[in-house]
Amino acid sequence: MSHLGVVINPTAGRGRGSDVGAQALAVLRRRGHTVEDLSAPSLTEATARARHAAVAGLDAIVVVGGDGMTHLGVNVVADTDLPLGIVPGGTGNDIARSLGLPHGDVAAAVAAIEHGLAHGPRRIDAVSAGPPEHSAREWFVGVLSCGFDAAVNARANSMTWPGGSARYVRAIAAELGRFAPYGYRLTLDDAVWESAGTLVAVANSPVFGGGVRIAPDALMDDGLLDVVVAGPFTKPGIVGIFPGMYRGRHLRHPAVQVFRSTTVLIEPILALGAHPPAAFADGERLGPLPLRATLHPAALSVLT
Numbered sequence: 001m002s003h004l005g006v007v008i009n010p011t012a013g014r015g016r017g018s019d020v021g022a023q024a025l026a027v028l029r030r031r032g033h034t035v036e037d038l039s040a041p042s043l044t045e046a047t048a049r050a051r052h053a054a055v056a057g058l059d060a061i062v063v064v065g066g067d068g069m070t071h072l073g074v075n076v077v078a079d080t081d082l083p084l085g086i087v088p089g090g091t092g093n094d095i096a097r098s099l100g101l102p103h104g105d106v107a108a109a110v111a112a113i114e115h116g117l118a119h120g121p122r123r124i125d126a127v128s129a130g131p132p133e134h135s136a137r138e139w140f141v142g143v144l145s146c147g148f149d150a151a152v153n154a155r156a157n158s159m160t161w162p163g164g165s166a167r168y169v170r171a172i173a174a175e176l177g178r179f180a181p182y183g184y185r186l187t188l189d190d191a192v193w194e195s196a197g198t199l200v201a202v203a204n205s206p207v208f209g210g211g212v213r214i215a216p217d218a219l220m221d222d223g224l225l226d227v228v229v230a231g232p233f234t235k236p237g238i239v240g241i242f243p244g245m246y247r248g249r250h251l252r253h254p255a256v257q258v259f260r261s262t263t264v265l266i267e268p269i270l271a272l273g274a275h276p277p278a279a280f281a282d283g284e285r286l287g288p289l290p291l292r293a294t295l296h297p298a299a300l301s302v303l304t
């Protein structure tokens, strides 16, 4: 039996997180594991508690929630041998889905964790990102984005009403109203893309934003980032391309390109367009450009 540190986000999945978390604790304890509840009132405090516990002889950290909680777990265990278990309880759960983890079924999620504990974790790539001139880095495993969707995300987070997906509809409308193409320079392993653009997504996994297949061919264990860039769309152009993105159809558009690279430096070029919005990674705010993202092969152990 294992010694597990569990971090629950009670607010995940529009408030379902605390129920899913209570179920996860009960199932894990019933299965004979020693469980330490490391949850806290905020993401920052939960991260600090998990970091503290991680060095005290746990067999794994288990997060309960959405992509934000996976992001927390990744930032605790990346580049160590401590494995990460995920009980999906978020709204989108894009990373858990990309890993093929069961969602909506706590017992099945716990079975996947136990399978990983018994047979050894799966190693996947993780990405570190931060300002090029500083050593401070944050990890992610999903998608970093610093285009139109990041502006929408930031705006939705600043709104107090309405709730749920209606908030995103309102945020999209507001951001479309003020949209002008952004100016970017991307320096990749063997290419430079310098252009006005609408979207830049640095993808380790294929899906973000609650089911948008932004980089359909991205693999989490191929040692490469899929860097998706979109040229300067008009406002109707953005509206037109969006529905097809759930199926990855945007890649057929001549203004959309995908680069593969192990590292990417993203800089704002104001001579080419507006200042791009601050980046989000795994759905969490990362910070303003310039940013460098570097892929670390097999840097994360996940229980699947």
Ligand SMILES: Nc1ncnc2c1ncn2[C@@H]1O[C@H](COP(=O)(O)OP(=O)(O)OP(=O)(O)O)[C@@H](O)[C@H]1O
Residues within 6 Å of the ligand: 008, 009, 010, 011, 012, 013, 014, 040, 041, 042, 043, 046, 064, 065, 066, 067, 068, 069, 070, 089, 090, 091, 092, 093, 094, 210, 283, 284
């Ligand atoms: N007690 C808490 N512990 C951890 N995170 C919390 C807590 N309270 C609020 N949060 C916030 O929850 C957000 C992460 O939510 P999470 O991703 O787990 O669920 P979700 O948004 O419903 O799912 P998804 O991202 O998959 O759509 C973070 O931005 C964090 O600030």
